[in-house]
Amino acid sequence: MKKPLIRLNNIYFYYDGRVVLKNLNLDIHEGDRVGLMGPNGSGKTTLLYIIMGLLKPSSGTVEIFGKIRQKEKDFIEVRQKIGLLFQDSDSQLFCPTVKEDIAFGPLNLGKSKEEALNIVKETCDILGLKGFEDRVTYKLSGGEKKLVALATVIAMNPLCYLLDEPSAGLDEKTIDRLTNYLLNKANTYLVVSHDKEFLSRTTQKIYYIQNGTISKSVE
């Protein structure tokens, strides 16, 4: 079997001396569509931050694309190829306008201004954000911000998506649009959600995190 895209091996993580993750193991292979459920405060967001190198585990290894990642520079490639949707959209959006926020990733990956603007248009079309390009990001509604945050991730065309509560606050029609995108255009993803129906529509298996560890598959 091919090496996993993401392998967490025996991860421990503490906040202020309190254990959040303990002996946590996780493999995500190319083509995997995985859901992750668990109570509030069980460490789901922490787990995603560890994969992206935004938090460092106290012990255990983070192996991405077959390489152990430890130092800040090890995560440059990870952040280019794995797209994280933050649970809180305000953590994702930092440009004055929607267009600039969505174009930021592609420009950073070396796309021309014209290519980036095409990507902005395509991404807005996919998510029903037509006409939002010049809107001021901080004045958007919560659901609109979530959609723009999703657009910034999709615009990067990542190898793997890590989505933290992507359906939270979205209306039914928009959730359908997101579901179709994931099923038809996204190959590999890990979706954190409390929405079991959304997970059963979009994923092949659902893991459960409790007491710091991924204990079982729900389905």
Ligand SMILES: Nc1ncnc2c1ncn2[C@@H]1O[C@H](COP(=O)(O)OP(=O)(O)OP(=O)(O)O)[C@@H](O)[C@H]1O
């Ligand atoms: N910066 C921080 N400093 C101290 N403790 C923190 C910090 N961030 C998170 N925690 C704690 O770590 C634990 C795990 O938090 P985390 O955000 O990973 O949970 P979660 O499973 O994503 O929860 P939710 O379903 O509410 O999003 C919680 O007990 C939380 O209070």
Ligand SMILES: [Mg+2]
């Ligand atoms: Mg969380």
